[in-house]
Amino acid sequence: MKGLIKITALVAILVSVTSCQDNARPNYQYFPNMYESVGYEAYIESDAFEGGVVAQIPVEGTIARGHSLFEIPNTLEGYEEAKANLKNPLDSTAVDFVRGKELYDIYCGICHGTKGNGKGKLVEREKILGIPSYDDAGRAITEGSIYHTIYYGKNAMGSYANQVNEEERWQITAYVLKLKADLEK
Amino acid sequence: MKESYQSLDDNSTFNMKQVIYRKLTSKILNLGLIVLLTFSTSLYAQDGDPAKGKSLFNTNCAACHKLDKKMTGPALRKVESRLADDHGLDREWLAAWIRNSAGLIKSGDAYANQIFNEYNGTAMTAFPTLSDQDINDLLAYTAQDKPAPVVPVAVPGGGGTQGEAGLPTKLVLGALALLFGLLALALILVRQTLNRFAEAKGVELTESQKNGSLWKSFVQNQFLVLVTAILLLLTSAYFAYGYFMQIGIDQGYQPVQPIQFSHRIHAGDNGIDCKYCHSSARVSKHSGIPSVNICMNCHKSISEVAPATATAEHSKEFYDGEIQKLYAAAGWDDAEQKYTGETKPIKWIKIHNLPDFVYFNHSQHVMVGGIQCQTCHGPIEEMEIVHQESPLTMGWCINCHRETNVKVEDNAYYTKIHEQLSKKYGVDKLTVAQQGGLECGKCHY
Structure with missing residues (x-):
């Protein structure tokens, strides 16, 4: 009987030790003050900022370094104006279709399709419907309208201004025009 | 029925009757078509497909x-x-x-x-x-009528399969436990009866046979005691070392996130590129937690999951509820289709956390090195709930730097240094370590 008690005690200890391993909690650290930054890390919480988050949007009326002002407004008139007048500042030597394709396939191809025919994977799987082909006559997209749409979004499409920077947006625009030309062939 | 086999005449009359029937059915069909057409004209869709x-x-x-x-x-x-x-x-x-x-x-x-x-x-x-x-x-x-909702039918079915999937394992385990319990009981009973037999036959169980003698002789043998003590110390040292070495390592860490975002559905089934959401992995130290506007790029149009997305573990209602949590965070009014402006940040829990004394840069690995996300993060596209796959220890980093060859082909930036270093080491492929990937100052400064 004594042996039985000893065995159960051993099992109980083992169980209690192993059951402490909880994957939903982080492990112990030796010197947490060496692990945790004194300065603000990205995305952390802090009462010093509005809403308690460090990640803030730029103050209204300011432009971050490396960014420039896009003066055409997010309105129907702005769209028409961009469509008619906005031109790609990248010249033919700066346009890089390899990078353009890489970016396009990540950010646009999932809905618009890698060929630009509006048959991306999400459309094929019927998650998102009604994506137009780039050669759609009713829309008659131009480089200005493409850039405006990437910048502000249009209807159900959201803005991609925070995922790709200005130069990348123009690379994508150039690549979309190439896809459009290929579709119209 | 018999008649039809008797003569040719009867047979033909039978056929005649059938023709009449056929005419009748076709007439009914025609009538139905007319009825249908009149109804459809009332729905203003007389000539469309x-x-x-x-x-x-x-x-x-x-x-x-x-x-x-x-x-x-x-x-x-x-x-x-x-x-x-x-x-x-x-x-x-x-x-x-x-x-x-x-x-x-x-x-x-x-x-x-x-x-x-x-x-x-x-x-x-x-x-x-x-x-x-x-x-x-x-x-x-x-103009078509709204199809009758299929969801209520699908849900009990889904619940049923869930129950079926959950029950058998529990049943089997219960049955096994019962079986073992019975076995143990049987053994005890056998022992008791044997003891009783022994008593009845007058066989005396001596004290030495029962217990004690082995323990006594062990204690008396000092050499054995010494060896066991050393062994015990060594094993406990081994386990203590193991325990202390895993402190600060969060391999397998799998916290419960405020919204159960399924990488399996997004990156796996729908094949969305990792960099679509984690776009700053291309250009920054951080891979970046996407802000909710990136979620809303798609979820503006997708307010509920397809019935096929539900699994035995999580129902469609569960996933729809998670999308509603996103709408609450983004301040999106789905009925009115506009933002209310009342946003509240989602408190995601950071899983992969490097200590403050080490520098790691995502863009350097993802864009320059061309390393796949899965190399360090494991099969993310299969994870319903993300866990930390790799230990993220220094040894783990160093090991990869020793084994990985740098992609220097077609890279003008590397041409010269590659020539010099490969001559120095006498190899044609350089590892990260040979390019200085083991220097302390690369990551600690």
């Missing part, structure tokens, strides 16, 4: 319109009959609107202006290429 209309709708209209829900534009089920009844507008007006809504607004049409203003001046794309037949097909599709 709803199937064709559906594909036209999905390619042209579905970006902004749903049948039963307001989206960028109004819901379109029975749009033609609604317009005719409420505003006295006919198909000709609709066709003019579809082909060139801007022109119709400019012409000063009252209802065109009303709807344009109601949707905050969002202009509908012109579809000049749609033929009359296309528009008829489209309207035939929109």
Whole structure:
């Protein structure tokens, strides 16, 4: 009987030790003050900022370094104006279709399709419907309208201004025009 | 029935009867068709093909319109009959609107202006290429009745399979436990009866046979005691070392996130590139937790998951609820299709956390090194709930730097240094370590 008690005690200890391993909690650290930054890390919480988050949007009326002002407004008139007048500042030597394709396939191809025919994977799987082909006559997209749409979004499409920077947006625009030309062939 | 086999005559009469029957059924069919047609004319879709209309709708209209829900534009089920009844507008007006809504607004049409203003001046794309037949097909599709909801039928089925999947394992385990319990009981009983037999036969169990003698002789043997003590110390040292070495390592860490975002559905099933959401992994130290506007890029249109997305573990209702949590965080009013401005940040829990004294840069690994996300993060595209796959220890980093060859081909930046270093080490492929990837100052400064 004594042996039985000893065995159960051993099992109980083992169980209690192993059951402490909880994957939903982080492990112990030796010197947490060496692990945790004194300065603000990205995305952390802090009462010093509005809403308690460090990640803030730029103050209204300011432009971050490396960014420039896009003066055409997010309105129907702005769209028409961009469509008619906005031109790609990248010249033919700066346009890089390899990078353009890489970016396009990540950010646009999932809905618009890698060929630009509006048959991306999400459309094929019927998650998102009604994506137009780039050669759609009713829309008659131009480089200005493409850039405006990437910048502000249009209807159900959201803005991609925070995922790709200005130069990348123009690379994508150039690549979309190439896809459009290929579709119209 | 017998008669039909008796003679040719009877047989022919039988056939005659059948012909009459056939005529009758065809007449009934015709009548039904007429009835159907009259009904369908009352639905204003006398000459369109709803199937064709559906594909036209999905390619042209579905970006902004749903049948039963307001989206960028109004819901379109029975749009033609609604317009005719409420505003006295006919198909000709609709066709003019579809082909060139801007022109119709400019012409000063009252209802065109009303709807344009109601949707905050969002202009509908012109579809000049749609033929009359296309528009008829489209309207035939929109005139269809709403299909009866299939969801309530699907849910008990899903629940059933869930129960079936959960029950057997529990049952088997319970049965096993019961079996073992019975075995243990049987052994105890056998022992008891044997003891009783022994007592009955007068066999005395001596003290030495029972216990104690082995333990006594062990204690008396000092060499054995010494060896066991050393062994015990060594094993406990081994386990203590193991325990202390795993402190600060979060391999397998799998916290419960405020919204159960399934990488399996997004990156796996739908094949969305990792960098679509984690876009700063291309350009920054951090891979970046996407802000909710990136979620809303797609979830503006996807307010509920497809029934096929539900698994035995998580129902459709569960996933729909998670999307509602996103809407609450983004301040998106799904019924009104606009942002309310009342946002609240989602408190995601950071899983992969490097100590403050080490520097790691995502863009350097992802863009320059061309390392796949899965190399360090494991099969993310299969994870329903993400856990930390790799230990993220220094030894783990160093090991990879020793084994990984740098992609120097077609990279003008590396040409010269590659030539020099490969001559120095006498190899044609350089590892990260040979390029200085083991220098302390690379990551600790």
